[in-house]
Amino acid sequence: MPSVLWFRRDLRLDDNPALVEAAADGPVLPLFVLDPALWRPAGPARRGYLTASLRALDAPVAVVEGDPVRRVVDAARAVGASRVHVAADFGPYGARRDAAVEQALAEHGLELVRTGSPYAVSPGRVANGSGRPYRVYTPFSRAWAEHGWRAPAETPDGVDWLALDDTTEIPDPDLPDGLALPAAGEAAARRQWAEFLDRIDRYDDERDRPDLDTTSRMSVHLRWGEIHPRTMLADLARRRSAGAAAYRKELAWREFFADVLFARPATAREYLRPEYARMRYDEPGAALTAWQEGRTGFPIVDAGMRQLRATGWMHNRVRMVVASFLVKDLHLEWQHGARHFMRWLVDGDLASNQQNWQWAAGSGVDAAPYFRVFNPTSQGRKFDPRGEYLRRWVPELTEVGDPHDPSPEDRLATGYPEPVVDHAAERREALDRWEEIR
Template identity: 40%
Template sequence: MEPVLLWLRRDLRIGDNPALAAAIKTGRPIIPVFIRPKPDEIGGASAWWRGASLAALREQLRKRGSDLLLRTGEPLTILAGLAAETGAVAVHFNRTLEPDAIKTDIAVLAAMPKHGAIALDHPANRLHEPWRLKTGTGGSFKVFTPFWRRLAEAYRPPIALPAPRKLRAPRAWPESETIEDWQVTTGWSQGFAADWQPGEAGAEVRLAQLLETVDSYDKTRDRPDWEGTSRLSPHLAWGEISVHEIWRRLQERHGEAALPFLRQLGWRDFNSHLLYHFPKLPKEAWSAKFRGFPFLPHGKGLKAWQRGRTGYPIVDAGMRQLWATGWMHNRVRLIAASFLIKDQMIDWRRGEAWFWDTLVDADLAQNAGNWQWVAGSGADAAPYFRIFNPITQSRKFDPDGAYIRRWVPELAKLDAKAIHAPWEAAPLDLAAAGVVLGKDYPQPILEHDEARKRALAAYETVR
């Protein structure tokens, strides 16, 4: 019997996978295939995660009598070639909502019948399809609160699609690239494995932990010194867990107590909604008035920020956590982003590009939407004049300095009063802690109050 192709992308899971479920329903042998694009524009941290996640997926497929086919190149060319090689009669895939990927999807849907195989697309791993949720006047949403209200009213989790116990395989497998060639085993990402378990099983562990703690999520999620967040973001970015599965299990067990976290899933959808309706979101300010904003040359300030050497401990702690683990606490992401954009007046796209390369949860819509939110140039964005004070934010959300001590160990012996702004500490206190500013830890690269005034003056030129 002729097989069907299962084209996988950011949906690396067996359970609750619409495309896989549809392929199983055909009763035909299934050939799962992942295509690495060329050129490969994925960031370095995401490349590490992808390799590890694909290895985990292949293990699950093999346990079910199947396997994973790996190819590199242009998707339509490879899918058409596989259809000719295997006699496949259909290609099943889950949609993506990124501009270039949408173009690819459209091309595959249109062209595959010419190669003897129909192409069938299935829902993306989002709570809603962005073309279906509209305002009262029929437009797209630009403000989160009404968007969330409408989404929460309209959304009903679809019926769960259980993971199959067995998968029907073809008699012969096409030639595949080796998973070892895809895995990143050298470079700075070597240390990521200590913090992460890529794959569906790792996602399940994170969800199980969230189910035990979600009642306190709203009180703990802003504290980087606590384990108060879900850390599900990279698993969601790679589709290792269904967003519907998360919603179902949280609501079934916790009801309304889960709403603060479910609202975060709604924010994720909102950013996807924005990207779908404004495809230039990663490269251009959503708000037209910000397109001529007078950003400053980045120079040494950008490098100091990237390396966690700004002299502001909470910012440096976040940037070092990012480099070491491929992830940064959400509250600290806001502080670090504000410092780059508003204190240094460096173009937000510079920060977005760094996050794209260093985050294991890098996601085009989330990266672009969140950076523009902090910049004040996005839809429903924080007002530009809302400039995070890194010192007061640090004292509020890391009051004992535990987060800073972990990631900026040269300041570890400073007490909680001095650690957030060591340049304000008495010389004897610095000496007792073994800290020489400018040697062991940098002096601040700028003065926040003056930088704030400069940013507000620049804002006046575009307002």
């Protein structure tokens, strides 16, 4: 029997259990639906990356455009398939969309078959002693490890791919000047992972250093499913280093945040701790624009925001600093920052992004205590001691004496802006506002 493999955020053939199922049915139509509900809000980085990844997919993927409810049913009927295979989507939009597609298929006597997910352990599987989702990372990660996961799935040989008559060209979106994206696709993901494994032993000590650039850069490949975390966990299990152990913990954060979003889908938009909705926030204005454009006058913040615009990625430590700055120095609601990140990040992922933003805003699960306000200047000094990261992304500070805290004369001479706020004063203001909701 012919079947459809509907790709979404699982753009790979290796370790793809839904493909194994589809190939066992018979010939397979590889399908991707350009869904306006996802394409429209995606920024240039995500559009550019997705289309590059589709081009790199080692299957003659049939791309169609429109409402998945109609397009998936049409495609299945066109090739005479009775089953449509997918990896389950646990995000709020994806789960709703899949339920609607499932129902539409059923009206034609066709079936939606969910096999696997983008996670080692699917959201909702790990529960605490009372059967509830965890709200704290450490016990979650313990239970997650105990739950365990399957070995990577075998890649089926010689899949008999089917084609569709009525398809759309993969779009070729223009990238804004100055934006360069990482190499996309399953082979690029494999290369990046192999290259990282050679230096994983340094990860534990150096992952907080944006200047050393020692993290794996795998987030984008995980985001688009060009590699499955199970494949990575199997490689990590063969290593005994502190670096491998630390890396596994980071993958567990990704799974934890997916679990949190699955249990509480409204937290993609709303405060997970509702008292934070009562806090006094400022209206977005010129300060938000300065933050977005990397001209706040705080070098580490500007370096991160410019790295984001230039590469679609930002180092995790710097993401934490710029997020804290938006919420606690500019007193803006986290959603403004999260939206900008989702627009520009190539790894933009609703679960990781929104939950990390809530973490930084103090309103999330297991959040940083609100009273711990990052000082952007000392964060810069600590994690970029020689100022190399700053100089890479804020080149006007290359020649100044102290790039972490340029003098007024240096700012004047180089055109680097004055600080948009007084950090010490805004820290006190943030704490005063927090006292009001305690």
